[in-house]
Amino acid sequence: QKEVEQNSGPLSVPEGAIASLNCTYSDRGSQSFFWYRQYSGKSPELIMFIYSNGDKEDGRFTAQLNKASQYVSLLIRDSQPSDSATYLCAVNDQTGANNLFFGTGTRLTVIP
Amino acid sequence: DTAVSQTPKYLVTQMGNDKSIKCEQNLGHDTMYWYKQDSKKFLKIMFSYNNKELIINETVPNRFSPKSPDKAHLNLHINSLELGDSAVYFCASSPLLANTEAFFGQGTRLTVV
Numbered sequence: 607q608k609e610v611e612q613n614s615g616p617l618s619v620p621e622g623a624i625a626s627l628n629c630t631y632s633d634r635g636s637q638s639f640f641w642y643r644q645y646s647g648k649s650p651e652l653i654m655f656i657y658s659n660g661d662k663e664d665g666r667f668t669a670q671l672n673k674a675s676q677y678v679s680l681l682i683r684d685s686q687p688s689d690s691a692t693y694l695c696a697v698n699d700q701t702g703a704n705n706l707f708f709g710t711g712t713r714l715t716v717i718p
Numbered sequence: 719d720t721a722v723s724q725t726p727k728y729l730v731t732q733m734g735n736d737k738s739i740k741c742e743q744n745l746g747h748d749t750m751y752w753y754k755q756d757s758k759k760f761l762k763i764m765f766s767y768n769n770k771e772l773i774i775n776e777t778v779p780n781r782f783s784p785k786s787p788d789k790a791h792l793n794l795h796i797n798s799l800e801l802g803d804s805a806v807y808f809c810a811s812s813p814l815l816a817n818t819e820a821f822f823g824q825g826t827r828l829t830v831v
Contacts, residue, residue, distance in 0.1 A: 640819055649808060694761060704749060705773065711761075
């Protein structure tokens, strides 16, 4: 079982601040990385994916990947109360099945 | 239109019973999955299946078995249910291409009493 680790939180930030979510993974051969958001009682939904070292920006979200350090992060700028959720980091299995291995998630609360 | 749909959404049953959860996807994806999310919110893959192979997570008890009547469906059968099977079970699908995201169904909350 591939290891994907996240701080479980909870992480609390004031509205308008930057939320920083971190994730490390054990398999150096992993190639693709995903951030999912999960609201309580709902299913995970994809926020960002990143394959290459560096930053990838999509609106208020920025994913950062450092394969040498086996580290991936998600920054949420101008945090909104609607961003309050659990954020799941996932790493792709390199078999043909595209299995995703998830971290335990970080609970984010944005305080109005 | 729902992309990945599961039924039922809630399932309460007694220990020792056999139950099934159904999953259907209308995305034309080649690969389907079952994930289990426990009370601590840890999401763990149980099975992945495409028309070529079934990959089973070795930690999954053999009381759990996936059944795929066709490419758009992957049902989960559970025999001799135990208290520890209580969890939320998510079905998901993805294209066969490597490094693609998985799309999740709404989940089935299974409670074994």
